[in-house]
Amino acid sequence: MESALTNPLFPKTQSVQSPHNLGLVQKFPSNPNSVLVLHSSSNYSGVCMCFVDETVKPLPPPSQNPDLISDTDPVSTTEHRRVVRLAWEKLVRWSRSWQSKAATNDVLGRTNKVVVLGGGSFGTAMAAHVANRKAQLEVSMLVRDPQICQSINEKHCNCKYFPEHILPENVTATADAKAALLGADFCLHAIPVQFSSSFLKGIADCVDPSWPFISLSKGLELDTLRMMSQIIPQSLRNPCQPDTHWDENRLSNADKGKKMAMVVASKDKQMANAVQQLLASKNLRISTSSDVTGVEIAGALKNVLAIAAGIVEGMNLGNNSMAALVAQVHWYIRRHLCYNVVLDYNIRMEIEYLILGVFFPPMKMGAKWATMTGLAGYGDIRLTCFVNLSRNRTVGVRLGSGEKLDDIL
CATH class of the missing domain: 3.40.50.720 (NAD(P)-binding Rossmann-like Domain)
Known part of the structure; x- marks a missing residue:
């Protein structure tokens, strides 16, 4: 059941609780060129869709004093001025507190x-x-x-x-x-x-x-x-x-x-x-x-993948094969992160040992999806695979060129 609330920032709108527990949706009853804001109240990221509402006067830029808003403007109502002034004061207080913390936390x-x-x-x-x-x-x-x-x-x-x-x-x-x-x-x-x-x-x-x-x-x-x-x-x-x-x-x-x-x-x-x-x-x-676990697991995966990338380079398989390797790696990671919440434990364990023995599901160890697909995960993997700066990648290059592992080590 939806519960309607009055939004103090936009008196002509309604805040309706989404039936899917995704958050509050701002609805304008008549104007189609309105603002629709979805505030996330769960673990999902918030979504914001903005359309121009010509009936709402935009907030003044940070350098403008809210008190200088023209009284002759019919849109500049008392309520609008009050909201702008409150927002301005909060922004100033936040800025001063941030500067104060930065000054005291001079590590x-x-x-x-x-x-x-x-x-x-x-x-x-x-x-x-x-x-x-x-x-x-x-x-x-x-x-x-x-x-x-x-x-x-x-x-x-x-x-x-x-x-x-x-x-x-x-x-x-x-x-x-x-x-x-x-x-x-x-x-x-x-x-x-x-x-x-x-x-x-x-x-x-x-x-x-x-x-x-x-x-x-x-x-x-x-x-x-x-x-x-x-x-x-x-x-x-x-x-x-x-x-x-x-x-x-x-x-x-x-x-x-x-x-x-x-x-x-x-x-x-x-x-x-x-x-x-x-x-x-x-x-x-x-x-x-x-996410300490996620960063560490991403680093461990990167070490293994660096050797694989080096082997591709040492065998002169070309850039297309390298791109295919990286794409397949990303698919493995996504698959494991997904099946962790779908399949039962025994099936997950069998798949873990089948796929090269190294692509264990990071989520089971406490890693977060955003970490594995972010800078510490995908970012580091791509850098390692395409740039010859890693010792592990050098080992892979020599293996791909035909050298024995004992001679390399």
């Missing part, structure tokens, strides 16, 4: 030291990016290779990864975990997933329980199938260790002036916002998400 200004765990390609690129954000910021890299450590401290470059890239002077390296972690505000974890557990257990005694960890690693642990969101707190023996998870991408391009976009996921919204303020720059746009 980068309050940060004095950032530790990067690992001296690989992505750890080095991240250290350079963070160091460029603030000249007074101390960036310490914890590395095990003494040659890399010496190269960073003396020549300001990583002799093994990006030897041509000069690191900022505020980037230093050490093999001493206690010295590196002393006084840290943020810890960026760039150790490969398969070695993360043993590495973190070795430095657990030096880690403050309140330090936020930003995981830059992608994939699942082979023996346990654990994700980094499970490995970090369990290895540090602190189930409450704050952590965020990064949609890793070719970050080195950001320091070359290329525009990039990435995703930071955390169950703690304030933590995700803090990481966003710390790392976002004019060349790097960072979106936040609460």
